Amino acid sequence: MAARRGTHVVSCYHCAHRFEVGGKTQSTNCPECNQRLIVEDVVIKQLTPVKQVNTCGRLVVHAKGSLLAERVHASEGVEVLGSLQADVTSAGPVHIGPKARWKGDCSAPRLSIDAGARIESGAFSVPRDDEDPLLLDTRA
Numbered sequence: 042m043a044a045r046r047g048t049h050v051v052s053c054y055h056c057a058h059r060f061e062v063g064g065k066t067q068s069t070n071c072p073e074c075n076q077r078l079i080v081e082d083v084v085i086k087q088l089t090p091v092k093q094v095n096t097c098g099r100l101v102v103h104a105k106g107s108l109l110a111e112r113v114h115a116s117e118g119v120e121v122l123g124s125l126q127a128d129v130t131s132a133g134p135v136h137i138g139p140k141a142r143w144k145g146d147c148s149a150p151r152l153s154i155d156a157g158a159r160i161e162s163g164a165f166s167v168p169r170d171d172e173d174p175l176l177l178d179t180r181a
């Protein structure tokens with residue numbers, strides 16, 4: 042599905058329905074399941090303990106950020122430069138930077154880990170690129 046100018050297509054992390062949102066939309070309700078969706082990127086800049094993070098965008102953990110969560114779902118990818126402790130499902134690429142600390146499971150269509158990154162524990166699953174990332178959907 043190609044997005045119209047100024048819009049982009051997101052996929053609902055509750056029901057996997059795909060729909061267009063405006064470029065500046067921060068959150069919306071899924072037209073299919075009517076549940077609330079965070080559309081914008083989630084940026085972590087400090088110690089952030091939360092139960093879970095869900096976004097149709099990306100999760101970015103800055104070098105001084107530290108995310109402590111049970112579960113993370115990011116539709117467009119995850120970038121960790123600081124520290125992250127969570128079980129992560131991403132439908133986009135996951136990048137773990139050179140000074141990052143990672144603890145938790147990771148499922149993503151692409152994964153890159155820089156030399157120097159510290160992986161403390163976790164089960165990593167990276168299916169082939171040609172598989173539909175939506176198959177990774179882990180609706181609870």
Ligand SMILES: [Zn+2]
Nearest residue numbers: 053056071074
């Ligand atoms: Zn939905």
